[in-house]
Amino acid sequence: xxxxxxxxxxxxxxxxxxxxxxxxxxxxxxxxxxxxxxxxxxxxxxxxxxxxxxxxxxxxxxxxxxxxxxxxxxxxxxxxxxxxxxxxxxxxxxxxxxxxxxxxxxxxxxxxxxxxxxxxxxxxxxxxxxxxxxxxxxxxxxxxxxxxxxxxxxxxxxxxxxxxxxxxxxxxxxxxxxxxxxxxxxxxxxxxxxxxxxxxxxxxxxxxxxxxxxxxxxxxxxxxxxxxxxxxxxxxxxxxxxxxxxxxxxxxxxxxxxxxxxxxxxxxxxxxxxxxxxxxxxxxxxxxxxxxxxxxxxxxxxxxxxxxxxxxxxxxxxxxxxxxxxxxxxxxxxxxxxxxxxxxxxxxxxxxxxxxxxxxxxxxxxxxxxxxxxxxxxxxxxxxxxxxxxxxxxxxxxxxxxxxxxxxxxxxxxxxxxxxxxxxxxxxxxxxxxxxxxxxxxxxxxxxxxxxxxxxxxxxxxxxxxxxxxxxxxxxxxxxxxxxxxxxxxxxxxxxxxxxxxxxxxxxxxxxxxxxxxxxxxxxxxxxxxxxxxxxxxxxxxxxxxxxxxxxxxxxxxxxxxxxxxxxxxxxxxxxxxxxxxxxxxxxxxxxxxxxxxxxxxxxxxxxxxxxxxxxxxxxxxxxxxxxxxxxxxxxxxxxxxxxxxxxxxxxxxxxxxxxxxxxxxxxxxxxxxxxxxxxxxxxxxxxxxxxxxxxxxxxxxxxxxxxxxxxxxxxxxxxxxxxxxxxxxxxxxxxxxxxxxxxxxxxxxxxxxxxxxxxxxxxxxxxxxxxxxxxxxx
Amino acid sequence: xxxxxxxxxxxxxxxxxxxxxxxxxxxxxxxxxxxxxxxxxxxxxxxxxxxxxxxxxxxxxxxxxxxxxxxxxxxxxxxxxxxxxxxxxxxxxxxxxxxxxxxxxxxxxxxxxxxxxxxxxxxxxxxxxxxxxxxxxxxxxxxxxxxxxxxxxxxxxxxxxxxxxxxx
Numbered sequence: 001x002x003x004x005x006x007x008x009x010x011x012x013x014x015x016x017x018x019x020x021x022x023x024x025x026x027x028x029x030x031x032x033x034x035x036x037x038x039x040x041x042x043x044x045x046x047x048x049x050x051x052x053x054x055x056x057x058x059x060x061x062x063x064x065x066x067x068x069x070x071x072x073x074x075x076x077x078x079x080x081x082x083x084x085x086x087x088x089x090x091x092x093x094x095x096x097x098x099x100x101x102x103x104x105x106x107x108x109x110x111x112x113x114x115x116x117x118x119x120x121x122x123x124x125x126x127x128x129x130x131x132x133x134x135x136x137x138x139x140x141x142x143x144x145x146x147x148x149x150x151x152x153x154x155x156x157x158x159x160x161x162x163x164x165x166x167x168x169x170x171x172x173x174x175x176x177x178x179x180x181x182x183x184x185x186x187x188x189x190x191x192x193x194x195x196x197x198x199x200x201x202x203x204x205x206x207x208x209x210x211x212x213x214x215x216x217x218x219x220x221x222x223x224x225x226x227x228x229x230x231x232x233x234x235x236x237x238x239x240x241x242x243x244x245x246x247x248x249x250x251x252x253x254x255x256x257x258x259x260x261x262x263x264x265x266x267x268x269x270x271x272x273x274x275x276x277x278x279x280x281x282x283x284x285x286x287x288x289x290x291x292x293x294x295x296x297x298x299x300x301x302x303x304x305x306x307x308x309x310x311x312x313x314x315x316x317x318x319x320x321x322x323x324x325x326x327x328x329x330x331x332x333x334x335x336x337x338x339x340x341x342x343x344x345x346x347x348x349x350x351x352x353x354x355x356x357x358x359x360x361x362x363x364x365x366x367x368x369x370x371x372x373x374x375x376x377x378x379x380x381x382x383x384x385x386x387x388x389x390x391x392x393x394x395x396x397x398x399x400x401x402x403x404x405x406x407x408x409x410x411x412x413x414x415x416x417x418x419x420x421x422x423x424x425x426x427x428x429x430x431x432x433x434x435x436x437x438x439x440x441x442x443x444x445x446x447x448x449x450x451x452x453x454x455x456x457x458x459x460x461x462x463x464x465x466x467x468x469x470x471x472x473x474x475x476x477x478x479x480x481x482x483x484x485x486x487x488x489x490x491x492x493x494x495x496x497x498x499x500x501x502x503x504x505x506x507x508x509x510x511x512x513x514x515x516x517x518x519x520x521x522x523x524x525x526x527x528x529x530x531x532x533x534x535x536x537x538x539x540x541x542x543x544x545x546x547x548x549x550x551x552x553x554x555x556x557x558x559x560x561x562x563x564x565x566x567x568x569x570x571x572x573x574x575x576x577x578x579x580x581x582x583x584x585x586x587x588x589x590x591x592x593x594x595x596x597x598x599x600x601x602x603x604x605x606x607x608x609x610x611x612x613x614x615x616x617x618x619x620x621x622x623x624x625x626x627x628x629x630x631x632x633x634x635x636x637x638x639x640x641x642x643x644x645x646x647x648x649x650x651x652x653x654x655x656x657x658x659x660x661x662x663x664x665x666x667x668x669x670x671x672x673x674x675x676x677x678x679x680x681x682x683x684x685x686x687x688x689x690x691x692x693x694x695x696x697x698x699x700x701x702x703x704x705x706x707x708x709x710x711x712x713x714x715x716x717x718x719x720x721x722x723x724x725x726x727x728x729x730x731x732x733x734x735x736x737x738x739x740x741x742x743x744x745x746x747x748x749x750x751x752x753x754x755x756x757x758x759x760x761x762x763x764x765x766x767x768x769x770x771x772x773x774x775x776x777x778x779x
Numbered sequence: 780x781x782x783x784x785x786x787x788x789x790x791x792x793x794x795x796x797x798x799x800x801x802x803x804x805x806x807x808x809x810x811x812x813x814x815x816x817x818x819x820x821x822x823x824x825x826x827x828x829x830x831x832x833x834x835x836x837x838x839x840x841x842x843x844x845x846x847x848x849x850x851x852x853x854x855x856x857x858x859x860x861x862x863x864x865x866x867x868x869x870x871x872x873x874x875x876x877x878x879x880x881x882x883x884x885x886x887x888x889x890x891x892x893x894x895x896x897x898x899x900x901x902x903x904x905x906x907x908x909x910x911x912x913x914x915x916x917x918x919x920x921x922x923x924x925x926x927x928x929x930x931x932x933x934x935x936x937x938x939x940x941x942x943x944x945x946x947x
Binding site: 015018020021024029031197200201251253284488675679702704708710711 | 815820905910912917921
């Protein structure tokens with residue numbers, strides 16, 4: 001391959017200028033004129049209750065209230081992978097904060113006041129607030145109709161239980177594996193719930209015009225999936241997909257929280273109740289915490305069998321997920337984690353049970369890491385403890401068992417090319433792993449921690465991406481895709497790919513934000529698959545343009561197309577050095593012939609990518625047979641910490657993360673993902689702590705009491721390391737990296753704390769308080 | 780109760796009537812169409828609504844509009860002169876400092892205030908100055924780096940800078 005001119009370079013973000021000038025518009029910045037209506041919901045104060053009656057009379061009588069709607073107006077269920085979520089609660093509520101009714105008014109203050117006047121009578125039911133209670137024999141069923149819910153074929157709901165899905169993996173013979181092991185030991189690790197905390201809350205505006213067209217503007221990672229779910233859920237109202245349009249302006253942070261459909265369904269539904277007027281619904285910070293998705297809680301029982309030489313021979317993982325009241329998205333987190341709960345290790349005998357359990361807590365769902373952060377906390381803690389028991393260095397132990405290309409995965413197919421060993425070595429070297437660093441301060445103690453990670457995109461096997469590229473008169477390009485700019489910088493990366501193929505500089509490329517009417521299909525901006533999947537589509541669209549250009553030049557000039565190539569926005573000839581035909585001369589208007597007629601016309605490229613080799617169908621009892629994951633991105637992270645023995649507070653002098661990205665299309669943006677992801681992951685270990693009371697109410701739905709890091713709380717030095725072992729089916733060899741940078745953080749910290757203090761903390765978070773108490777207890 | 784106010788907003792003289800309880804953030808966004816200050820928490824925690832009143836940053840979600848009477852207000856929209864980025868904005872651009880960009884208007888104003896007070900801040904001073912502005916995407920270091928290197932904003936973005944400690 002000739003030298004790459006755009007791919008692999010640190011280009012400045014093409015969305016940089018809009019964002020530093022205030023020009024970037026987010027959904028709440030859009031103007032809808034004086035006809036705009038405002039909606040406020042009526043929330044359930046109870047975690048589990050039957051709805052006896054709803055009296056909307058007083059609210060309806062308030063001046064400037066336009067309409068009050070309840071579940072009776074929208075008796076619809078919806079969901080991404082399982083139809084278990086309701087537009088409005090029907091006969092019962094299942095978590096505190098669930099929407100029971102909504103008031104639509106001419107101004108937000110009136111809507112808020114009127115919502116307080118809606119009287120709902122409940123019959124309270126016992127609330128199931130943890131997995132243990134949900135799994136007791138003959139439990140109260142949170143979803144008595146579970147067996148009638150439509151779901152994807154790779155889910156296995158357990159009738160008459162609270163288990164919405166049970167992913168079983170059986171590989172080799174786990175009992176025989178434990179018998180041949182020299183050391184077998186097990187432990188239990190717990191991970192609580194977490195919140196995404198994008199600084200922009202969810203918001204959406206719906207407009208159902210008198211012609212019957214429904215447009216929704218949403219802060220969304222998933223415009224096409226939203227269109228599909230809106231059309232499906234509201235089909236009884238006579239809406240077809242072509243009549244539904246979703247427009248997504250810039251999104252103020254996603255992290256999975258704005259994937260799928262959560263509150264946006266309300267904007268779509270409410271718009272149909274006030275046809276002719278746009279209606280806005282904007283979540284408060286508190287609602288953002290308890291009525292979108294939360295990261296699910298996990299109790300993980302991990303049992304490992306190892307030989308004296310450090311070979312892992314068997315692993316058993318029992319993962320019980322507190323998935324909340326609705327699992328239409330969250331059950332697929334459980335599924336993905338179940339398929340991959342070995343971590344990036346070569347293990348011949350495996351038994352995994354990953355259970356998605358309904359509780360009366362807020363709905364669980366996708367969060368950066370998609371289950372891997374959660375199970376890796378236990379697994380990577382356990383790996384460290386195993387190494388310690390064997391008297392092996394934990395890095396060397398990981399190295400010996402690291403998965404490599406061609407090794408069989410839990411479900412039978414083979415591991416993709418992997419730079420895991422290189423990542424392990426480089427992360428260890430970056431913090432001088434083997435060098436002991438005793439503290440110079442008698443009040444503090446130092447330690448080092450390590451963790452490996454892997455993650456595959458969790459997608460339906462037919463998740464597709466498409467791209468259009470349109471040339472303009474001056475040779476500039478508009479790239480139309482429906483991936484979403486949630487901060488990762490995908491617009492810049494897509495522009496770099498198009499630039500590479502078409503030799504057009506980034507300054508002449510726009511990548512447009514999604515509009516389902518105008519831009520072609522994209523499944524969702526999730527799973528860290530955009531650089532790979534959408535990148536492939538954009539590359540193909542650019543190649544399609546190039547083919548059209550070369551075909552046109554051949555036809556117009558009567559020369560073989562093999563003679564021509566693109567360079568610096570110009571068609572050049574291998575045989576004629578002087579030949580130069582700038583793209584701007586013909587990209588729209590064609591090439592004029594001697595007789596004054598023209599050949600060609602506007603150049604529009606099309607590209608599509610679907611992973612046709614992927615299949616989610618496999619044996620329900622063993623998971624053997626399919627190829628549910630397209631590939632894994634692997635890596636390793638290492639940290640040095642210093643703990644104040646009196647306060648338990650810790651400081652991070654340095655942290656390194658090495659990841660095999662296949663090919664970094666924009667290395668600077670990947671490094672920025674490493675910094676941002678690590679800080680978000682470290683925060684789940686050190687600061688963030690979601691607390692519910694005995695009635696299932698979230699006690700800290702705000703930034704005063706749920707602490708996310710400020711600039712004062714970040715590591716002193718972050719060392720991003722990019723390893724590039726090409727992904728054969730990725731654009732220029734690239735594979736995804738966005739989520740991965742977060743997932744090793746928590747076990748890495750736990751292992752460093754153990755290294756420093758000899759104390760193994762098995763439940764997250766690892767707050768200063770918990771560390772200080774553990775030190776006190778140990779004395 | 781209505782109250783008549785006058786203030787200067789980004790060099791433009793404004794006179795308008797507000798209710799006594801109207802909040803400055805809402806007046807700026809909904810009545811004056813100035814959209815760069817954002818609402819992220821509505822209780823002064825996140826700093827997305829940061830604006831300057833007579834050179835000092837405030838949380839506009841915690842300020843009544845009437846308090847702006849007779850003052851000089853600056854939002855991100857008012858920093859650029861004749862379409863030219865400030866050196867600080869230029870540095871943010873070249874460092875690819877922001878990701879989703881929702882916090883950017885607030886962070887840029889907080890950093891502008893810092894640099895006017897202290898043109899050569901240390902790393903710790905920078906971190907402290909922007910510690911009232913929450914960002915969930917970046918891990919802050921690319922922001923700190925851009926502020927520390929404002930005067931070197933012409934360095935090309937060929938970067939091994941991340942990971943290196945900012946001068947302190």
